[in-house]
Amino acid sequence: MKLMQLYAAMKSDLQAIEDQMAQTVTSDLPILSETSLHLLKAGGKRIRPVFVLLSGKFGTYSMDTLKRVAVPLELIHMATLVHDDVIDDADTRRGQLTVKSKWDNRIAMFTGDYIYAKALTVITELDKPRIHQILSGSIVQMCIGEMEQIRDFFNVEQSVRNYLRRIRRKTALLIAISCQLGAMATDAPARITHALYRFGYNVGMAFQIGDDLLDLCGTEKAIGKPPGNDLRQGNITLPVLYALQEEGLREQLLKEIGLIRDNEGPVNSAAAVKLVRSSRGIKIAEELADRYIAKALKALDRLPNIPAKRNLADIARFIAKRSY
Amino acid sequence: MKLMQLYAAMKSDLQAIEDQMAQTVTSDLPILSETSLHLLKAGGKRIRPVFVLLSGKFGTYSMDTLKRVAVPLELIHMATLVHDDVIDDADTRRGQLTVKSKWDNRIAMFTGDYIYAKALTVITELDKPRIHQILSGSIVQMCIGEMEQIRDFFNVEQSVRNYLRRIRRKTALLIAISCQLGAMATDAPARITHALYRFGYNVGMAFQIGDDLLDLCGTEKAIGKPPGNDLRQGNITLPVLYALQEEGLREQLLKEIGLIRDNEGPVNSAAAVKLVRSSRGIKIAEELADRYIAKALKALDRLPNIPAKRNLADIARFIAKRSY
Numbered sequence: 044m045k046l047m048q049l050y051a052a053m054k055s056d057l058q059a060i061e062d063q064m065a066q067t068v069t070s071d072l073p074i075l076s077e078t079s080l081h082l083l084k085a086g087g088k089r090i091r092p093v094f095v096l097l098s099g100k101f102g103t104y105s106m107d108t109l110k111r112v113a114v115p116l117e118l119i120h121m122a123t124l125v126h127d128d129v130i131d132d133a134d135t136r137r138g139q140l141t142v143k144s145k146w147d148n149r150i151a152m153f154t155g156d157y158i159y160a161k162a163l164t165v166i167t168e169l170d171k172p173r174i175h176q177i178l179s180g181s182i183v184q185m186c187i188g189e190m191e192q193i194r195d196f197f198n199v200e201q202s203v204r205n206y207l208r209r210i211r212r213k214t215a216l217l218i219a220i221s222c223q224l225g226a227m228a229t230d231a232p233a234r235i236t237h238a239l240y241r242f243g244y245n246v247g248m249a250f251q252i253g254d255d256l257l258d259l260c261g262t263e264k265a266i267g268k269p270p271g272n273d274l275r276q277g278n279i280t281l282p283v284l285y286a287l288q289e290e291g292l293r294e295q296l297l298k299e300i301g302l303i304r305d306n307e308g309p310v311n312s313a314a315a316v317k318l319v320r321s322s323r324g325i326k327i328a329e330e331l332a333d334r335y336i337a338k339a340l341k342a343l344d345r346l347p348n349i350p351a352k353r354n355l356a357d358i359a360r361f362i363a364k365r366s367y
Numbered sequence: 368m369k370l371m372q373l374y375a376a377m378k379s380d381l382q383a384i385e386d387q388m389a390q391t392v393t394s395d396l397p398i399l400s401e402t403s404l405h406l407l408k409a410g411g412k413r414i415r416p417v418f419v420l421l422s423g424k425f426g427t428y429s430m431d432t433l434k435r436v437a438v439p440l441e442l443i444h445m446a447t448l449v450h451d452d453v454i455d456d457a458d459t460r461r462g463q464l465t466v467k468s469k470w471d472n473r474i475a476m477f478t479g480d481y482i483y484a485k486a487l488t489v490i491t492e493l494d495k496p497r498i499h500q501i502l503s504g505s506i507v508q509m510c511i512g513e514m515e516q517i518r519d520f521f522n523v524e525q526s527v528r529n530y531l532r533r534i535r536r537k538t539a540l541l542i543a544i545s546c547q548l549g550a551m552a553t554d555a556p557a558r559i560t561h562a563l564y565r566f567g568y569n570v571g572m573a574f575q576i577g578d579d580l581l582d583l584c585g586t587e588k589a590i591g592k593p594p595g596n597d598l599r600q601g602n603i604t605l606p607v608l609y610a611l612q613e614e615g616l617r618e619q620l621l622k623e624i625g626l627i628r629d630n631e632g633p634v635n636s637a638a639a640v641k642l643v644r645s646s647r648g649i650k651i652a653e654e655l656a657d658r659y660i661a662k663a664l665k666a667l668d669r670l671p672n673i674p675a676k677r678n679l680a681d682i683a684r685f686i687a688k689r690s691y
Contacts, residue, residue: 157507
């Protein structure tokens, strides 16, 4: 089944999630409804809700239960985006003005706080404290990941291990628990819940590495902004780390990254991007992403052969595809 | 019993809360431990933990249970302070540098997010989903209160009702649930839990009105910064609203507030403060605070006559005292 078909097949359930998200963030304070709905309307792949719903197929599927998992997970993802945009000083995301740009930083901060809190009110409706624990523990890890990213801006001496730990916290964990909690909420057995967590974790790692590759190798159209945005922020991603290990490239790349770091006006990362693209870093990062996808597919082996299993595999394979 | 004696009598339990708070925010990321412990060391009255512990005396007192309520409530209060300092552009709080000033805004934002999330990991250890629900609902209301405050900066046309709704959300609610959840966690009967909520709510209202009065009438030493800080931020508090209703003062006060609003350099609110002090607004606000204290004491009537009841009454009466 192609991905578009999968989304089409899940359309009514995804729409129910979408409606519930809109309802959840609608407040009696117009500005909070406006900022939150502005974010919702920007759309997105809704990959976390898709994973929650598919994982729920391994237990006793119930939209009433699953939306109480899918809605908060996607809202928490959105809240981190709002706070990220403040940090990154980003004016647009997905072609839309960011909250901090359309309103201001103060409003963006409290919009993020508000969406976080609203997400919690939804998940706590579930009478399963273990789920509340897993979620709050994961948010802690995400915050640590965000802070690690700030700490490591322009740190060209960081290790690959460092990068992997950061993206695990920043991205992979929330995707992993989307799968885990979807199954847990619908009372799937522990071994299935665990296998789905492994699947989600590995897909999440591949997803972030792919995203970081896209930022270097994609077209401006595909990315939504000129390539090299991560480098402009000081975010040193996997291909850059590998490129920095290449004898013939290292000195020049260090110089370019230094220029970006010390620049006070509008920053141009085109030269650094070109150097990384010419390196073996791209290929090595691609191979690592592929290995994560292979591990994700392997995690599915333990699951019963229901259609949702094939759907998850299809999504994993789709994520493995390069779009540059 | 005097307040100092009460703190002395509760010393070992409060120290256990303090230790648990420090342990909770200690992360494997040094910067997060540093920023969080910096906040903890700044101290504070720990009024929320005190209320949690005293309310716990009406049920089956257990420090193991109560610290899982007191620690998160105080941490959530701290997290809002960190985010507030970003908004208020505050350089010091309680005589210490703020996180945003000692580090930067980005770090302050994620420190706040991190402390919030850590607070949740502690409370979700309690196997009582209803408590998780009440807490997350209250955080939502607090965020709405923060946003209302931004919206109402320099709004001289807002009603007293508006002000009261804002401080209910911003301050009174967290104090109310400190009392409520302390009793609920220790399985006190519903009528006691409810009475304690009413007590905390009314004390919280009086507390915030008192704080707003102090900012106008206190000495620089008592406040920790020159009086009129709220006015410099554009935060129109109760005495100001009443002063604005006075025929002979309104025009001049409006002019002064307009000057503060339009000023681009360092702001001086001394003239506006003087006008408000000369108004009947001070007395009317004091009387309203007293009425909330009276209501708080009345809520205690329904409680059994244990020492904690007298302690709560003592705290309420202490809050009623003016220190200017």
